Amino acid sequence: MSQVFMFDALREATNEEMEKDRSVFVLGEDVGHYGGSYKVTKDLHAKYGDLRVLDTPIAENSFMGMAIGAAITGLRPIVEGMNMSFLLLAFNQISNNAGMLRYTSGGNFKIPIVIRGPGGVGRQLGAEHSQRLEAYFQAIPGLKIVACSTPYNAKGLLKSAIRDNNPVIFFEHVLLYNLKDELPNEEYFLPLDKAELVRSGSDVTIVTYSRMRHHVVQAVKEIVNHGYDPEVIDLISLKPLDMDSIAKSLMKTHKLIIVEECMKTGGIAAEIIAQVNDNYFDYLDAPILRLSSQDIPTPYNGKLEKATVIYPQQIIDAVMRIMNSIN
Known part of the structure; x- marks a missing residue:
């Protein structure tokens, strides 16, 4: 067992899955050279390069659409929202494309995409940065929604989400990244549908x-x-x-x-x-x-x-x- 911050637990999960499966890649604003706003993707760019850790423009609807297209072709994108509030700009792509394409294609397409990032009420982040989008996405058919709460469940849930063949919205709370917990040294997974x-x-x-x-x-x-x-x-x-x-x-x-x-x-x-x-x-x-x-x-x-x-x-x-x- 080792003591790990939540942001490091999420980074470990991402790194382990990227090592095992070349179809897994990360994209989002400042995820590459900067290492992510909350350091969840720290050092991954140096290890995997531009094609697997993609820094995107500030254009959520565009890079969300690109990620969904990549998922359709067999890749497994992990999209980081710098703040989950910004993903309202990609609501059409998440709802009409990510949530529905597996059904509207008659099962011909799988959408193995994880959309993750910080949300919730932080400390004086203002209204637009304090959104709780779980209620927004709750009504969309085809999505799975997960909210991690500890470093232990954050790592196990993210690994399961990356391997899932359906779109998963993965909520992390902005005030929990510095939470510490003991993590087992061996690999583990947690179910996405259990309390x-x-x-x-x-x-x-x-x-x-x-x-x-x-x-x-x-x-x-x-x-x-x-x-x-x-x-x-x-x-x-x-x-x-x-x-x-x-x-x-x-x-x-x-x-x-x-x-x-x-x-x-x-x-x-x-x-x-x-x-x-x-x-x-x-x-x-x-x-x-x-x-x-x-x-x-x-x-x-x-x-x-x-x-x-x-x-x-x-x-x-x-x-x-x-x-x-x-x-």
């Missing part, structure tokens, strides 16, 4: 993902001191949602809190609530609580920015509220 049971418990199910996992874990320390035993699930897969894991947990706890950084309207939590109400409503002993970001552009001002997202105390308060509602 992770972070903590087993019996009183209340807390479902979360990405950076909010760490806020939940911090809150749980205090919740346990209040005498409650929460179960924590990290979704990891945002499309498809692992509803089986959520249902299994609800059969034990009968109470559900969803914590997300996504906006409340049309967010990931909204879809989970809909599916739980459709299929597992009888498991519930209390109304579902949803803790989401405010439905406003993220302010640049630091104090206002902090007020738009969820922090541990709000999670603690939500658990107290749902537990007191049935006592």
